[in-house]
Amino acid sequence: MSEDKIKITINGEEVETEKGAVLIDVCRENDNSIPSFCYYQDLTPQASCRMCLVRIDKMPKLQTSCTIKCTDGMVVTTESAEIEKAQRAMGEFLLANHPLDCPVCDRGGECELQEVIFDWGDVEERFTEYKNVQPEKYLSPIVANDPQRCILCKRCTRVCDEWMGEDAIEAGNRGVNTVIGTYGGWLNCSQCGNCIEVCPTGTLLDAVYRHATRPWELDQVVSTDTYSSDGMQLSIGSRGGEVHRIVARDRYVNGLNGEFLDVKARFAHEFINHPDRIKTPLIRYSKGGKLIPATWDNAIKFAAEKLSEHRDSIGVVASPRITNESIFALGRFAQEIGADERVAVSDRQSMAEFYANLSTPLCSHRDIRYASTIILIGGEPEEEQTYTAKQIRQAVRNGGAKLIVVNETPIRLKTQASQFIHLDRGSYDAFALAFTEPDALRDTIDTMGVEASAFEDLFETIAGTQGDLIIMVGSDLSPAAQAAIAGRAARMSADARRVLLHSLPLYNNSAGAIDILPGAKNVEDVAAVSGALLITGSIQDPSVLSTAGFVVVQELFLTETTDHADVVFPAASFAEVDGTFTNNAANVQRVRKSIEPIHQSKPDWMITALIAREMGFDLDFEFASSAVFRQLAEIVPQYAGLRYPDMKDETRPAVLKHEVVADRDVTQALQQLRQGLESSARPGGKNQVMPPIGHRLHRVTTMTGKTPQFHLLANGNPKPDNLLVAPLEQFNPDGSVKEVAEAAVIGIGDRAHIGVNN
Amino acid sequence: MATATPTSYTDQIEYTNEMAEFSPEVVEEMRAHVAKYPAERSRSALIPLLFVIQRERGWVDNPGVNYLAKFLNIEVTDVWETATFYTMFNLRPIGRHHIQICKTLSCKIMGEPEITGHICSKLGIKPGETTADGKYTVTLVECLGSCGTAPMMQVGFDFHEDLTVEKVDDLFDKLA
Amino acid sequence: MEIKAIGCEPLQLKRVLMENGHTLEVYRQTGGYKSLERAFGMSADAIIQEMKDSALRGRGGAGFPTGMKWSFVPRDSPKEKYIVCNADESEPGSFKDRYLLEGDPHALIEGMLIAGFALGAATGYIYYRGEYNYLIDIMDEALREAREAGMLGENILGSGFSMDIHTHTGAGAYICGEETALLSSLEGFRGHPRMKPPFPAVEGLYASPTVVNNVETLTSVPQIIDMGGIAWRDLGTEKSGGTKLWSISGHVKKPGVYELPMGYADMEKFIMDDCGGMIRDDKALKAVIPGGSSVYIMNAGQILGKNVPLDYEGLVEAGSMLGTGGMIVMDETVDVVESTRNLSEFYKHESCGWCTPCREGTDWLVKIFDRIAAGGGKPEDAQLLLDICDNIEGKSFCPLGDAAAWPVQSAIKRFPDDFRKWLDTRVNGNAMGV
Ligand SMILES: Cc1cc2nc3c(=O)[nH]c(=O)nc-3n(C[C@H](O)[C@H](O)[C@H](O)COP(=O)(O)O)c2cc1C
Ligand code: SF4
Numbered sequence A: 001m002s003e004d005k006i007k008i009t010i011n012g013e014e015v016e017t018e019k020g021a022v023l024i025d026v027c028r029e030n031d032n033s034i035p036s037f038c039y040y041q042d043l044t045p046q047a048s049c050r051m052c053l054v055r056i057d058k059m060p061k062l063q064t065s066c067t068i069k070c071t072d073g074m075v076v077t078t079e080s081a082e083i084e085k086a087q088r089a090m091g092e093f094l095l096a097n098h099p100l101d102c103p104v105c106d107r108g109g110e111c112e113l114q115e116v117i118f119d120w121g122d123v124e125e126r127f128t129e130y131k132n133v134q135p136e137k138y139l140s141p142i143v144a145n146d147p148q149r150c151i152l153c154k155r156c157t158r159v160c161d162e163w164m165g166e167d168a169i170e171a172g173n174r175g176v177n178t179v180i181g182t183y184g185g186w187l188n189c190s191q192c193g194n195c196i197e198v199c200p201t202g203t204l205l206d207a208v209y210r211h212a213t214r215p216w217e218l219d220q221v222v223s224t225d226t227y228s229s230d231g232m233q234l235s236i237g238s239r240g241g242e243v244h245r246i247v248a249r250d251r252y253v254n255g256l257n258g259e260f261l262d263v264k265a266r267f268a269h270e271f272i273n274h275p276d277r278i279k280t281p282l283i284r285y286s287k288g289g290k291l292i293p294a295t296w297d298n299a300i301k302f303a304a305e306k307l308s309e310h311r312d313s314i315g316v317v318a319s320p321r322i323t324n325e326s327i328f329a330l331g332r333f334a335q336e337i338g339a340d341e342r343v344a345v346s347d348r349q350s351m352a353e354f355y356a357n358l359s360t361p362l363c364s365h366r367d368i369r370y371a372s373t374i375i376l377i378g379g380e381p382e383e384e385q386t387y388t389a390k391q392i393r394q395a396v397r398n399g400g401a402k403l404i405v406v407n408e409t410p411i412r413l414k415t416q417a418s419q420f421i422h423l424d425r426g427s428y429d430a431f432a433l434a435f436t437e438p439d440a441l442r443d444t445i446d447t448m449g450v451e452a453s454a455f456e457d458l459f460e461t462i463a464g465t466q467g468d469l470i471i472m473v474g475s476d477l478s479p480a481a482q483a484a485i486a487g488r489a490a491r492m493s494a495d496a497r498r499v500l501l502h503s504l505p506l507y508n509n510s511a512g513a514i515d516i517l518p519g520a521k522n523v524e525d526v527a528a529v530s531g532a533l534l535i536t537g538s539i540q541d542p543s544v545l546s547t548a549g550f551v552v553v554q555e556l557f558l559t560e561t562t563d564h565a566d567v568v569f570p571a572a573s574f575a576e577v578d579g580t581f582t583n584n585a586a587n588v589q590r591v592r593k594s595i596e597p598i599h600q601s602k603p604d605w606m607i608t609a610l611i612a613r614e615m616g617f618d619l620d621f622e623f624a625s626s627a628v629f630r631q632l633a634e635i636v637p638q639y640a641g642l643r644y645p646d647m648k649d650e651t652r653p654a655v656l657k658h659e660v661v662a663d664r665d666v667t668q669a670l671q672q673l674r675q676g677l678e679s680s681a682r683p684g685g686k687n688q689v690m691p692p693i694g695h696r697l698h699r700v701t702t703m704t705g706k707t708p709q710f711h712l713l714a715n716g717n718p719k720p721d722n723l724l725v726a727p728l729e730q731f732n733p734d735g736s737v738k739e740v741a742e743a744a745v746i747g748i749g750d751r752a753h754i755g756v757n758n
Numbered sequence B: 001m002a003t004a005t006p007t008s009y010t011d012q013i014e015y016t017n018e019m020a021e022f023s024p025e026v027v028e029e030m031r032a033h034v035a036k037y038p039a040e041r042s043r044s045a046l047i048p049l050l051f052v053i054q055r056e057r058g059w060v061d062n063p064g065v066n067y068l069a070k071f072l073n074i075e076v077t078d079v080w081e082t083a084t085f086y087t088m089f090n091l092r093p094i095g096r097h098h099i100q101i102c103k104t105l106s107c108k109i110m111g112e113p114e115i116t117g118h119i120c121s122k123l124g125i126k127p128g129e130t131t132a133d134g135k136y137t138v139t140l141v142e143c144l145g146s147c148g149t150a151p152m153m154q155v156g157f158d159f160h161e162d163l164t165v166e167k168v169d170d171l172f173d174k175l176a
Numbered sequence C: 001m002e003i004k005a006i007g008c009e010p011l012q013l014k015r016v017l018m019e020n021g022h023t024l025e026v027y028r029q030t031g032g033y034k035s036l037e038r039a040f041g042m043s044a045d046a047i048i049q050e051m052k053d054s055a056l057r058g059r060g061g062a063g064f065p066t067g068m069k070w071s072f073v074p075r076d077s078p079k080e081k082y083i084v085c086n087a088d089e090s091e092p093g094s095f096k097d098r099y100l101l102e103g104d105p106h107a108l109i110e111g112m113l114i115a116g117f118a119l120g121a122a123t124g125y126i127y128y129r130g131e132y133n134y135l136i137d138i139m140d141e142a143l144r145e146a147r148e149a150g151m152l153g154e155n156i157l158g159s160g161f162s163m164d165i166h167t168h169t170g171a172g173a174y175i176c177g178e179e180t181a182l183l184s185s186l187e188g189f190r191g192h193p194r195m196k197p198p199f200p201a202v203e204g205l206y207a208s209p210t211v212v213n214n215v216e217t218l219t220s221v222p223q224i225i226d227m228g229g230i231a232w233r234d235l236g237t238e239k240s241g242g243t244k245l246w247s248i249s250g251h252v253k254k255p256g257v258y259e260l261p262m263g264y265a266d267m268e269k270f271i272m273d274d275c276g277g278m279i280r281d282d283k284a285l286k287a288v289i290p291g292g293s294s295v296y297i298m299n300a301g302q303i304l305g306k307n308v309p310l311d312y313e314g315l316v317e318a319g320s321m322l323g324t325g326g327m328i329v330m331d332e333t334v335d336v337v338e339s340t341r342n343l344s345e346f347y348k349h350e351s352c353g354w355c356t357p358c359r360e361g362t363d364w365l366v367k368i369f370d371r372i373a374a375g376g377g378k379p380e381d382a383q384l385l386l387d388i389c390d391n392i393e394g395k396s397f398c399p400l401g402d403a404a405a406w407p408v409q410s411a412i413k414r415f416p417d418d419f420r421k422w423l424d425t426r427v428n429g430n431a432m433g434v
């Protein structure tokens, strides 16, 4: 490190830096501002905008500082008449064909072109010729495109390629006719919207937010994604109690994910202000009767009374979507009434066993980017933990890492893998056994449909790995398999090799639920033994509630679960509460209140506390989420000593101290796996079809379904033949309403219908 | 104004997943092109193969693009980005005879305007247009590397040089 | 159209002028592939030394010393190495390579083989501009002949050296003549130039060491090996060795491809005598673009009576460049505003669109010329045009930007009267022939 320290001179001032550092970064670190458009850190440089020109001694012509690697003794000038003329010239060129419609442009106010022109432009308008015109259009239900504003910095095509590995958007045509686009004119991809995020101008736009309001009228609040377990940091833009958009622009937020978000995190936020939100508490006075609006006082009283009647058989169900504070509140509630045995978490695929058997630490997302080898067992990160997937891709693409994919489905990531172990259906257990107990290979090998050589290659790669070996485990593995792999991972480490673990749980706070409710059972078991139930969120199979004597549900929307409820309390969404989520890399991050709770809703933890108090015991929360967290940090060991102030800065997320025991005793888990081999209930056979991009991302759920565009996406990833529905009412470029009839004309009337009515 | 600026291929088409089909001979020809390049560099064959598609299908059409993407194992948009860069690929249907008149300096000063004028009035179209019967498309193109025999034009791949109005008339009699 | 050598024995044109000069048979009868055999007897360094001695400068336009370019190739590198022939000939006014490719394909094959042998390359590609499709058939036939005769493929002529050569086609893009854009195109991508460094000699095709040479450059190689670098150089001058092919077009009686010794004296004699002078006897010489469209335009005053020697130094001295030796001659019927507009349209059409100044600048230039042509010229347009050119020149990603600026800059400076006529609308409002 220190020996590649070098000295360079910028505008007469000597500064120290690393050999090979990019000049433009070094200049900026030493506050010599340099304008740029095409430059973007950790993307391949392209030096096309010519905005970053500087003078370097002993070099002919001006040089682009975005491509110059610093060498010792380099003498650089960033400010001179010559350079200023060049910068103004580039600005002038870029504006030549750029419409000056900033007042109506959605990027107005946060447009990098606008800013640079303010600082370096102020040329008198010499361009008096006509401007080339290109029509506005929609590339997909959620990506709007105004080609005329494009300055061809090609950030979008590079993130699509390097971050997403989708090559969905590219440059077409030539010369001044060059445009950013796709074959056929429709974006066929996961619709992550990262191209929108990195676009410095108003060329690629968020169609959901389009024309809604002006950026500077929005209050920006930094918070955490409410969908994926990667814990992506984002900025919620709201105005007058309404959430208008979610972005990760670095001017507002700088979390572990940089400017990266996925389609749900960025676009699926219309549920927050959706008219279907439950407005008041609801009471069903008699089984089979209707839910009738009630005041909070009455509803709390009613719920508390009825629950008290079943005091010794109350069960609680925590949702893996709600904040740590709210999960903790349920735990405390159960504790107070001695219901520890009747606590459940409604996670479809819990990873509790994985966390209970850590033999080596969890990795950070940054570790993934710089790993030497990554073994991905099960899971589908490209659809469920998109940021993890992006880090994997860049590790392979930009970092030369080896990726080994072990899966029962040929997931798309396999195309980046140096080895793909394609298991027969239902063979994860067998694999986990062979992977952690090499001598068990003999009895397992012919049960999973792969050659023994695959394992030889696998172990060879591991043995050859220097640096970080990261083992990722999907939540679709059985608890026993999770335990075995987590518990045996440490055995694969060596002097020059550090082994790290990474989990792929399904929900944004699955990890937090595991930390806070260690002994939690699954919903079915708890429902079976509970006379009454206090439930947050909705559960997979509500029919298990039919036997319960009394059911209280805290929800945002009426669902099949609330159909079984006797009392329903309107809960506040993540955008309306303060609290914390815990991600799959053991980071506890802040969820911040962006708008006041909708209608009469309240944070889940508060509802729980109100019921408790009415039942005669106080959870001592002082009705402040910070107080709830303080109590949590006293009781839950991994969180010991943490306070909100420690999580103030999203650029340095707090990391939990999970208990790591180098050699775990996992004999019991291995036993189960062995027994599993006997039971021949496995479907077997191979799943050959690679699932389409978006098969999970675009699923319409209670929350995503509230954003109309998702009905289009869910109709199959928008391939042109089914994306012809794009010009639905709300998608008209000029904002005017287009007849749904038109959708019918192009033969997808019914789809358009779904799109509009849901 | 009639310069042969590349057509902008950005229209939103009713995309189909349909695959073009080719005779074994043509597939063989395609393989031969791919064989010129290192195994993992088959994308190098993209431009030669686009010419094959254009020859076989008349223009670079959607099923043809789908076929190429599959044949070379790249995205259709990768085919599009390359194809639209080069002016010799037509991503829209054109006339059976593609008449490309060189309009660059040497041809210009040696009588290109007269030739163009003659051909256009003959066919009743403007440069960049196709005759109603779909037989001829006329485009003005940049230097074809034949300045010594200006004015000149290319019909399909054939050079026609030292053009005079008479020569043009003879040619059209042959084409007709 | 004329094809002939003046002031020297036809070297480049030797077989171009012969019946069936393109066949292997005639090629061998006339000493073909002897140089290859001789090269097999030489060390790589010796061959490169001969190239250096020959003072051969790249004929593709940039005029970079070929021997030096070859010496940049890291021959010990474990990577594959490639020889790429630049047969994209798209420079307006330049059409010499076409006749070499048509009349003497084997000379190119032999030149590439010698280069491949010297630099340890096993593969060569010839990149044709898409419009030269019919030449590809000729070359493919020649390659087939060579392969059958054991001049190509495994263990050539029993030397133990193996190399194969393939033809590749572009599809209509001037920029693909720029060597790095050519490589992008050869890899199946858009023809965008690449950053230099790394230079192709170090990281070129498929990120491997690659030599890109023009057709005429490579066809010179067998001659140089045959007669020795010094002797070949002495055909020309100290600094510009050998003979050079000139493509001459426009208002001369005998346009064509002429082979002249470097340093031929002089430009006026060449145009006025050798090429038969002005096509219309009553019209005087007005302007000449000596090296293909990408160089400064010259007015008659810079040529007549100035005995300008035809070589790199001579033309720079005279205020232009040799470029590709594509000479466009214009008599007084030509309006230089119109001719400059024509070239600006060319560069706008051919700009690859990668970098801001060239993409937007060329578009802007054309729009201004269109307005002027429509009679809307303003006196201040001259200054504006010059300043736009200044903002493109030296700031673009590749030299095409400069090439777009130079013709305009020189035209305004050297033909002020033509511009004055257009830029003062009060004197003249009528549109020029559009
Ligand atoms: C815009 C542009 C166009 C060019 N076109 C050609 C061309 O058509 N043929 C060619 O041989 N070189 C062309 N060149 C020069 C090549 O970049 C390169 O210098 C040449 O092929 C090297 O070969 P040489 O050293 O033998 O000349 C062009 C350069 C530029 C900047
Ligand atoms: S100067 Fe820039 S835009 Fe022009 S051809 Fe070169 S790279 Fe492309």
Ligand code: FES
Pocket: A035, A036, A037, A038, A039, A046, A047, A048, A049, A050, A051, A052, A053, A064, A065, A066, A067
């Ligand atoms: S930032 Fe350097 S050229 Fe664009």
